[in-house]
Amino acid sequence: MGTPLGDFIRAKRDSTQPETLGLPDHGRRRSPGLRRSDLAARAGISVEYLTRIEQGRDRNPSVAVVNAIADALSLAPAERDHLGYLTKITGGACSGHTEPAPPPREVRPSLLATxxxxxxxxxxxxxxxxxxxxxxxxxxLVTSGSGLLDADIPNLTRYVFTDPRARTYFADWDDVAAEHAFDLWRAPSIENSEWLTAELARTAGVDFTRRLHRHAVPQRGVLRLNHPTEGRLQLLREILELPADGQQLVVFHPADEQTAQSVDRLRRRPHARLRSIS
Incomplete structure (x- = not known):
């Protein structure tokens, strides 16, 4: 049985072309991407050891080995961070690590004031x-008419993967879906596992599980929305991590003048007050 760490290394190896790392193309290969022997040689480890890591038979590689694999794959900073996180949770699962409790859904009063x-x-x-x-x-206002906030406890990930309206509302649905699948790896394991088994994995099917196990680090570029009355909105995102709360404060800014004018028109209409869900 594989592990998230092994899955990520194998997926990244399969998507890396030898020529991008300055390696010769040996011609036809049984699988796409970088040969396991080439990656092992670049990382300074044996093919057998790399195989054990990829297949989940070695769940506790040293920091030096993980860094060597990251160097060998020329991982970007965000990908290195994800590799380190997967190493931590893979080793924790092997050592009987106690999973954290699901996060509270309450928002601190000071954060609400902010x-x-x-x-x-x-x-x-x-x-x-x-x-x-x-x-x-x-x-x-910018989500009005999309159905995103219709639920008692709105959930973006559920909406993206199970509500047909999401594929119209998000102009770049594939990118948004990749973001939300990736973020689930940072969710607490107990609630994450129960939720995926009980809901998403069953209702969203193979499209969701394929994205979840791809481990593609998202770029999080401009968010493009198709608003039902204002048309295309383009928003920049500032994401402020709140580690102690297991939450994020996300602030959206118009990416162009047309979006700024559209948002201003929406504000002139009667609208609701700030809403907190707990």
Whole structure:
């Protein structure tokens, strides 16, 4: 049985072409990407050891080995961070590590006060599971008509993968889906596992599980939305991590003048106050 660490290394090796690392192309290969022997040689480890890591038979490689594999694959900083995180959770699962409790859905009063200061801007508080825990009236305006906030506890990940309207609302649905699948790796394991087994893995099917195990680190570029009355909105995102809470404060800014004007028109309409869900 594989591990998240092994899955990521294998997926990255399969997607890396030898020529990008200055290696000769040996011609036809049984699998795409970089040969296991080439990666092992670049990392200074044996092919057998690399095979054990990829197949999940060695769950506790040393920091030196993990760094050597990261160097050999020429991982970007975000990919190195993800590799380190997967090494940690893979080793923890092997050593009987006690999983953390699911995060609280309550938002601290001081964080809610901060969110109010951002009114009438577009901002929200979320967690790694995709729960929208609190949001400004501006966020409600740009998501109006999409169905995203219809649930008692709105959840972006559930919406993206199970609501057909999401594929129209998000102009770059594939990129958004990749982001939310990736973020689930940072969600607490107990709630994450129960939720995936009980809901997403069953209702979203193979498309979701394929994205989850791809371990593709998202770029998080401009968020492009198709608003039902204002048309295309383009938003930049500032994501402020709140590690102690297991939450994120996300602030959205218009990426162009047309979006700024559209958001301004939406603000002139009657709208709701800041909403907190707990």
């Amino acid at each position: 969110l109010r200061l951002l009114e009438p801007g577009v901002a929200m508080v979320t967690n790694r599971l995709g729960d929208v825990l609190a949001h400004t009236s501006g966020y409600e």
